[in-house]
Amino acid sequence: MKKLIAFFKEEDGLETVEYGIILGLIVAGTIGLVVTIGNWVNTSFTNVSTxxxxxPPN
Structure with missing residues (x-):
């Protein structure tokens, strides 16, 4: 029982998990931003082409 309680009180490795979560959120935000900007650029070029x-210019 003491080993089980010691296991739950142990904090080794928590920083790594926290950094992993932060990195995952940054990556997800970056991907979302790139997709949004890509769609905006595509729409803009389509409008110009249309x-x-x-x-047509003279």
Missing amino acids: ELTAN
């Missing part, structure tokens, strides 16, 4: 096709 306008140039409909109204």
Whole structure:
């Protein structure tokens, strides 16, 4: 029983888990940002292409 209680009180390795969670959140946020910006750029270029096709420069 003492070993079980000692196991739950042990804090070794918690920093590694915390850093892993933080890194995972940063990666997820970065991926979300890249996808959002990519969609925005794609929409912008599509709009420009549509306008140039409909109204070609003289």
